[in-house]
Amino acid sequence: MTGGGLAAPAAGAAGRPSAWGGWPPATRTWLLRAGSIVAVLALWELGGRIPVSLTFPSFTATAAAFAGMLADGTFLRAYSETGGPLLVGVGLTAIGGVAAGLVMGLSPKAEWLGVPLFVILQAAPSAAIIPLITFIYGIGFAAKVFAVVLLSTPVIVLNSYRGIRNTPVSLIEMSEAFLASRWQRIWKVILPAASGLIFAGLRLGLAQGFTGAILAELLITPTGVGDLITFYRSQAEYDHMYASILSIILVASVSITLLQRLEGVLFRPELRSP
Amino acid sequence: MTDAKAATDATAAPGPPVGADEPAVRVVELTKDYPGGVRALEGVTFDVPAGQLTTLIGPSGCGKTTTLKIVAGLIPATAGQVIVDGRRVTGPGPERAFVFQDFALLPWANVLRNVAFGLELRGVPRAEREATAREFIAKTNLTGFEHHYPHQLSGGMRQRVGLARALAVDADILLMDEPFASVDEQIRRAFQEDLLRLLSDARKTVMFVTHSIEEAVYVSDQIVILTRGPGRVSNAVRPEIARDGSPDEIRRSRGYLDAVEEIWGELRSYVEQDMQAPQQTGVAS
Numbered sequence: 001m002t003g004g005g006l007a008a009p010a011a012g013a014a015g016r017p018s019a020w021g022g023w024p025p026a027t028r029t030w031l032l033r034a035g036s037i038v039a040v041l042a043l044w045e046l047g048g049r050i051p052v053s054l055t056f057p058s059f060t061a062t063a064a065a066f067a068g069m070l071a072d073g074t075f076l077r078a079y080s081e082t083g084g085p086l087l088v089g090v091g092l093t094a095i096g097g098v099a100a101g102l103v104m105g106l107s108p109k110a111e112w113l114g115v116p117l118f119v120i121l122q123a124a125p126s127a128a129i130i131p132l133i134t135f136i137y138g139i140g141f142a143a144k145v146f147a148v149v150l151l152s153t154p155v156i157v158l159n160s161y162r163g164i165r166n167t168p169v170s171l172i173e174m175s176e177a178f179l180a181s182r183w184q185r186i187w188k189v190i191l192p193a194a195s196g197l198i199f200a201g202l203r204l205g206l207a208q209g210f211t212g213a214i215l216a217e218l219l220i221t222p223t224g225v226g227d228l229i230t231f232y233r234s235q236a237e238y239d240h241m242y243a244s245i246l247s248i249i250l251v252a253s254v255s256i257t258l259l260q261r262l263e264g265v266l267f268r269p270e271l272r273s274p
Numbered sequence: 275m276t277d278a279k280a281a282t283d284a285t286a287a288p289g290p291p292v293g294a295d296e297p298a299v300r301v302v303e304l305t306k307d308y309p310g311g312v313r314a315l316e317g318v319t320f321d322v323p324a325g326q327l328t329t330l331i332g333p334s335g336c337g338k339t340t341t342l343k344i345v346a347g348l349i350p351a352t353a354g355q356v357i358v359d360g361r362r363v364t365g366p367g368p369e370r371a372f373v374f375q376d377f378a379l380l381p382w383a384n385v386l387r388n389v390a391f392g393l394e395l396r397g398v399p400r401a402e403r404e405a406t407a408r409e410f411i412a413k414t415n416l417t418g419f420e421h422h423y424p425h426q427l428s429g430g431m432r433q434r435v436g437l438a439r440a441l442a443v444d445a446d447i448l449l450m451d452e453p454f455a456s457v458d459e460q461i462r463r464a465f466q467e468d469l470l471r472l473l474s475d476a477r478k479t480v481m482f483v484t485h486s487i488e489e490a491v492y493v494s495d496q497i498v499i500l501t502r503g504p505g506r507v508s509n510a511v512r513p514e515i516a517r518d519g520s521p522d523e524i525r526r527s528r529g530y531l532d533a534v535e536e537i538w539g540e541l542r543s544y545v546e547q548d549m550q551a552p553q554q555t556g557v558a559s
Contacts, residue, residue, distance in 0.1 A: 178372075
């Protein structure tokens with residue numbers, strides 16, 4: 001134990017300068033990233049093997065469950081169930097929320113009326129409200145959509161509003177001096193200038209929307225991905241439960257990254273140039 | 275321009291016919307109060323002769339930029355009026371183009387689109403406006419940088435983009451708000467010469483705000499000196515300088531040195547006030 005413990009760092013220290021020096025920077029970054037992921041997964045594996053708890057599966061068991069659920073179509077079925085309300089909810093909120101933020105950012109009256117409302121909504125414990133949704137919307141598709149909208153709205157609206165309020169005054173004056181119409185000013189100056197904060201809001205809103213959809217499935221209707229978690233927990237199949245949670249993290253990260261790419265394509269080409 | 279401004283522009287009363295000696299811009303008894311009761315300008319009156327370069331100079335806070343923005347139609351005057359080509363100004367117009375102190379370039383648009391932006395807003399077709407933009411990119415020595423973004427350019431290059439954008443819309447009157455304020459002194463001198471060369475080709479009327487006495491005298495046909503608290507016209511100086519010499523000859527000529535001395539004489543009392551009240555910013559020269 002002691003011998004091995006001493007040998008490993010010594011080898012690392014001796015090997016590092018020559019090994020690092022030989023790699024181009026891009027490869028080095030890639031190696032560091034891959035290395036950190038491997039390290040976390042190794043710790044997970046170790047924690048599962050000890051085991052830390054009977055409810056904590058190892059990484060390999062989780063990965064096997066993940067592959068199995070992917071192969072037999074469990075994930076596909078669950079995500080087609082969860083994805084519908086999520087897409088409809090986030091889509092509605094994105095359109096309505098950005099529009100509301102735009103109006104509040106441009107009109108002092110709307111700002112006076114709207115901002116406090118969304119600040120309160122953001123501070124409110126929305127998860128506690130979700131079970132109440134059933135009284136109005138029952139337990140179907142509409143209830144899930146409502147849960148997604150409830151959680152994603154405040155951050156999308158408030159970020160859009162802040163982005164639009166922070167448009168540099170000199171750009172607005174410039175568009176006036178060069179005779180922009182009201183719509184040209186909004187479309188060609190204000191929206192691109194605010195796009196950073198708007199898209200940050202959309203990314204956070206999408207993440208909140210995922211939370212809303214899963215909460216609705218856990219608290220209202222046992223369907224989709226939320227139901228997978230509940231079901232496997234009740235069956236004590238913890239490797240499958242963890243695989244379900246992992247899948248949510250993966251899907252959420254990938255969709256948020258895609259949204260970031262979309263912003264670059266739509267509004268900010270300069271962020272992609274060298 | 276907003277719809278409201280467009281409507282009032284269309285109904286602006288035509289003034290007297292424009293004669294050969296009619297100034298391009300007349301500033302008449304301009305007064306501006308900001309909210310909170312601060313009076314920025316009071317009874318500011320001067321003419322800007324057509325085809326010439328008129329500079330507004332004065333201590334910080336004397337309302338130079340305010341005057342220029344009222345002429346541009348970007349902010350309304352409390353009282354008084356601005357007459358451009360015989361018409362009262364009620365908003366921005368196609369005959370006036372503005373060059374901003376902080377450049378006001380679109381960070382997400384490349385040089386080509388920024389230079390063509392004024393034409394884009396006017397609905398000029400893409401091929402046509404890009405051809406015009408390339409012409410002014412060449413005139414401002416930016417060829418090769420068409421597809422660069424503002425954050426990839428130096429301060430001097432960004433201001434040349436701002437200048438090219440203003441020239442591209444082919445306005446008769448250029449309004450320049452301390453265009454070289456954020457540029458190094460060496461580049462600034464090269465710029466002043468570029469500006470004079472560009473303007474001698476184009477025969478534009480220019481209103482130029484600066485806080486540099488040397489710059490004002492070097493580039494101007496007429497220098498309007500504003501004083502502070504509230505801003506008033508204290509004097510208008512027309513430097514007697516033969517413009518055919520080299521830049522160094524001009525800077526050593528008697529007319530140049532006399533004009534610098536005369537303006538400094540007008541402004542020095544404000545510097546002395548500021549020295550006694552050091553928390554205020556003084557006039558830079």
